[in-house]
Amino acid sequence: VQLLVESGGGLVQAGGPLRLPCATSGRTFTASVMAWFRRAPGQEREVVAAIRRNGDITSYADFVEGRFTISRDAAKNTVDLQMNSLKPEDTAVYYCATDTPFDVRNWLAYAYWGQGTQVTVSS
Helix, strand or coil: CEEEEECCCEEEECCCCEEEEEEEEECCCCCCEEEEEEECCCCCCEEEEEEECCCCCEEECHHHCCCEEEEEECCCCEEEEEECCCCHHHCEEEEEEEECCCCCCCHHHCCEECCCEEEEEEC
């Protein structure tokens, strides 16, 4: 069983930074991609960023606009999302996910999820 545990969420002022770590527990996973998704109230879950297991390829949603960075520590089996220049519209529950997805940007392609961490950006 692969378990993902997010942390680092909280309340931050607009323009500020926040770092979301995602740690795995249980046996080492072999899925090829780790990703961060988010879901704002009343909206669909959407991809934020994804990274291949060896860290050589990353993908970002258009709304990131260079503000976020996804990184991976293969030895520790962790993936972090560094978020800078946060905006109120970034307010959402952020989820870590992993799998070998048929579509990196499609949340339905991921079978393994964390419980989510709330990020609230005040204006």
